Amino acid sequence: MFLNRPTMREQNENLIIEYIANHKPSSRMEISDKIGLNKASVSEIVKNLLNRHFIEEIGSGESTVQGGRRPIMLQLNKKAGFVLSIDLGYNYIDILGCYLNGESWERKLYPFRDISRSSIVSDLKLIITDFMKHAPETVYGLTGITVAIHGMVFENAIYFTPYYDLQDLPIAEALSEHFDVPVFLENEANLLALADHACTDTLHNIISVSVHSGVGAGIILDDQLYRGEKGLSGEIGHMVVVPNGLSCPCGNHGCLEQYCSEKVLLDHYRHRTGNAEAIIPDICHAYHNGEQPAVQLIHEMIQYMAIAMNNIAMLYNPETIFINSEVSRLIPSFADKIQQQLSSFIADKVKVRQSILGEKAILFGGAALATMNFLNISRMRLEP
Ligand SMILES: [Zn+2]
Secondary structure, X not given: OOOOOOOHHHHHHHHHHHHHHHOOOEEHHHHHXXXXXXXXXXXXXXXXXXXXXXXXXXXXXXXXXXXXXXXXXXXXXXHHOEEEEXXXXXXXXXXXXXXXXXXXXXXXXXXXXXXXXXXXXXXXXHHHHHHHOOXXXXXXXXXXEEEEEOOEEEXXXXXXXXXXXXXXXXXXXXXXXXXXXXXXXXXXXHHHHHHHHXXXXXXXXXXEEEEOOOEEEEEEEOOEXXXXXXXXXXOHHHXXXXXXXXXOOOOOEOEOHHHHOHXXXXXXXXXXXXXXXXXHHHHHHHHHOOOOOHHHHHHHHHHHHHHHHHHHHHXXXXXXXXXXXXXXXXXXXXXHHHHHOOOOOOHHHOEEEEOOOHHHHHHHHHHHHHHHHHHOOOOOOOOX
């Protein structure tokens, strides 16, 4: 049975859309040269894509060195449709609407929500329906939804969530049936990695590390998200960094998460200063002022992060490790200080950088996932 195998023409069409999505603007000649398809075939497929409004013509480019007519340039039609990206936090719901080029048209945060197993599906239906009232006019309308889950996800199913009880709840099926579009559930750290990846066209192997209440990582190898056998790749919070160290709910001892999550940093700072109301910006402010114990606690956090980043560098040989956390956003030298401690001749080639997108990264990763699915491509450059 070969009924579902894409035809050669469909494969060529996908190659052309992917090229146009990543190279703006592009000409028919350039596409033909770069993907190795003859000009007549490119012209025919481009004509078809124009008729279906996936791409658009945007005037003339530079004429070729041989002179002659200036080529008509092409780009993705951002208004062919739109996607929704939802971050299902432990006590909030954040929703972003994006055109097909990643440009956002609206974002709305619902803070202090009770994320409950019994009501989350109906809550999401109401929130999405309300949000869609402001949706722009597009050719195909809503084309996909991604929901970021702060927990473990495999094959579009939730199978462990430490902060809310959503295990095995068929959220994707319920929303997909209601809105009649594909719905993707994905781990938030994986979405961070997709977002960091979509902001560059030169990096092919990256690790995006998120340090929040826990510590996790999304892994992109050869431009593909690497999920592992059961979707458990990147659980670096449970990498052992201290032999026989502090016990961890995972059943092990000395896990990274017990030493350098933002929760641990806050707990230690509040305990040592007696300020039970302290929040992360207070610690970073005290750090900038050279005050103890903030300086010592941040220094220790950097030490443990450096051990973990060294281990990651040895395992995956990434070009760049991106750090996503409130601490690293508020202390711009945080990533550099980790980098300085990667001193081995293997690890010192790896760059450690603050994530480009900041606090919007999870949502942009979700938008990238839904958009790439709609266009049936595996890489795209977003324009957040
Ligand atoms: Zn652990």
